[in-house]
Amino acid sequence: MIKKYGAKGALVFLWHWILSGFLLGTLTLMGPVRWTADAMRAAGRSDSAEKAVVLVFIAVLAAVSILLARRLTAATLSASGIAGRLGLPALSLAMFLAAMAFWMNPKMMAGAGAKGMGGTFAGSEFVFGPYPEKERLAELKAEGYTAVVPLMSRAVAPFEPVLLDKEIKAAREIGLELIHVPMLPWISSNDHVDAEIRKLLDRGGKYYVHCYLGRDRVRLFQKMLVNASGGTASVSGVSRKKSMSERNKFERGPVTDLGGEVFLTPYPTDEEFMSLINSDVASLVSLLDPKNPEDLPWIKKEKELAGKYKLAYANYPWKSMTPAQKEKAVRETMKMDKPAVVHAFLAPSGSSDEFAGLYKKLRKP
Numbered sequence: 001m002i003k004k005y006g007a008k009g010a011l012v013f014l015w016h017w018i019l020s021g022f023l024l025g026t027l028t029l030m031g032p033v034r035w036t037a038d039a040m041r042a043a044g045r046s047d048s049a050e051k052a053v054v055l056v057f058i059a060v061l062a063a064v065s066i067l068l069a070r071r072l073t074a075a076t077l078s079a080s081g082i083a084g085r086l087g088l089p090a091l092s093l094a095m096f097l098a099a100m101a102f103w104m105n106p107k108m109m110a111g112a113g114a115k116g117m118g119g120t121f122a123g124s125e126f127v128f129g130p131y132p133e134k135e136r137l138a139e140l141k142a143e144g145y146t147a148v149v150p151l152m153s154r155a156v157a158p159f160e161p162v163l164l165d166k167e168i169k170a171a172r173e174i175g176l177e178l179i180h181v182p183m184l185p186w187i188s189s190n191d192h193v194d195a196e197i198r199k200l201l202d203r204g205g206k207y208y209v210h211c212y213l214g215r216d217r218v219r220l221f222q223k224m225l226v227n228a229s230g231g232t233a234s235v236s237g238v239s240r241k242k243s244m245s246e247r248n249k250f251e252r253g254p255v256t257d258l259g260g261e262v263f264l265t266p267y268p269t270d271e272e273f274m275s276l277i278n279s280d281v282a283s284l285v286s287l288l289d290p291k292n293p294e295d296l297p298w299i300k301k302e303k304e305l306a307g308k309y310k311l312a313y314a315n316y317p318w319k320s321m322t323p324a325q326k327e328k329a330v331r332e333t334m335k336m337d338k339p340a341v342v343h344a345f346l347a348p349s350g351s352s353d354e355f356a357g358l359y360k361k362l363r364k365p
Contacts, residue, residue, distance in 0.1 A: 012076055015089055017069035019096035021061075024068070026099040028061050103159035125206040126225065130214035131163060134170040146205030147177035151217040153184050160212065179207075183217040190220060197221075197228045226277060244281050244339045253347030258359050261338035266347040267298055277309045282337035287344040287351045289317035298345065312337050318344065318351040330358050 036053055076088045132140065132148065140148060148171060154161045164180070171178040181196045200207060211217035244263050247255045252266030267288075268276060276284070284306050288295035299315060306313035314336065316329040333340060344351040 009073060009077060012089070013069055013073040016072040016076070016092045017065060019092040020068055020072065021065035023095040023099040024065050025061060026102065028057060033057050100159060124201050124204050126200075126209055127207070128209050128214060128218045128222065131210055131212055132167070132208065134174070137167070137170050137174050137176055140208050141174050141176045144206060145176065145208050146203075147179045147207055149179045149181055149200070149207050149209040151181055151183040151209065151211040151221060153182040155182070155184060156212075163212075181221075183211065183220065190224075193221065193224055194228060197225055201229060244276075244279050244341065247279075250347070252345070256347070256356065258342075258356055258363075260334065260363055262333065262340045262342060262359065264347060264352055264356050265341055265343045266349075266352075267302075267343050267345045273302070273305055276341060277305070277311075281311065281339050281341050283312040283314070283333075283340035285333050285336070285340060285342040286313075286315045287318040287342065287355060288315070289320055290315065291317065291320065295345070312340075318355065326354070326358060327362065330355065330362055333359070334363065 033054055036057070072088050072092065076085060079085050079087070127145075131150075131152070137148060148167070150164060150167060152160045152164050154164065168178055168180075179196075179200075181193055183190045183193060209218060209221055244255075244261075245257065247263075249255055250266050250272050251269045254265075256264040258264055284302060286299055286302060288299050290296050290299050303313055303315070305311075314329075314332065316326075318326065318329075321329065333342060342352070342355060344355075346352075
């Protein structure tokens with residue numbers, strides 16, 4: 001097409017590709033990408049698996065946007081009259097402006113954000129949420145926050161640079177310190193963030209950390225924060241571990257207190273694993289079977305997490321065990337460091353129900 005129409009064709013193609021592609025990208029991100037990412041996290045899929053799926057979406061988006069731009073370009077260049085030649089470029093511009101209207105108003109987009117979540121790590125308090133307007137920044141200043149930490153990146157053009165500059169100006173006017181730590185979800189390793197987190201932990205204080213919606217980059221920052229602080233959380237500056245007894249439900253089912261500081265749960269999602277790591281849990285017991293190809297990735301993942309965060313770990317392939325082996329497994333669980341979390345994949349399930357019944361039978365009053 002470029003060869004046929006020359007420089008003019010190339011310019012028209014870029015016009016349609018950039019402007020119409022921006023709307024397609026917006027719809028893809030807020031639709032299929034968001035739904036898929038949420039579903040994968042609920043299913044406990046790894047970050048690498050999520051990243052791979054998102055990159056597939058990006059590749060498909062690029063292909064579809066190029067195809068659409070080629071057709072719009074051909075139709076534009078073959079149209080007769082000024083109205084015909086300007087109509088489709090005007091349509092692409094309208095598509096771009098419609099998407100920009102949403103992105104430039106974070107309040108319209110942040111309904112599903114993580115506003116209000118937070119915790120205290122190694123003496124520094126962090127609260128996470130979506131993009132703060134000037135009024136919210138003033139509230140943070142009045143509430144005694146040390147600084148606001150935007151994770152937005154100037155690489156996410158055209159709206160994040162504009163919003164970031166707006167926030168910098170507002171923070172300066174209010175007198176609230178701003179510490180910019182740019183991050184990109186999925187397409188970047190964000191290795192530079194570790195050093196910035198350690199600076200915040202060493203400095204101490206109270207920080208409001210946000211990306212655009214308070215979701216993907218905030219989630220990555222939280223994980224890196226847990227790792228950098230050794231997984232220890234505290235409340236009101238007093239170091240403590242959150243209690244497992246405070247949880248009554250996981251994504252895949254209920255949390256059941258079996259007594260003796262042993263809790264029966266379904267397989268934790270990524271966020272729930274982070275919660276366990278950041279709690280008083282000392283031991284993790286899996287009832288999944290490593291000989292089952294479907295169970296093996298889950299076992300490998302939790303075993304790595306348990307080793308990384310110094311949790312005692314045991315795996316009992318419940319469905320393939322004899323009654324004597326099951327009794328031995330329950331007695332060994334009773335001797336593990338407490339609190340202990342025991343899980344199959346779902347709760348309730350045949351394996352978890354049988355474990356619970358045997359545990360209550362063998363447990364001494």
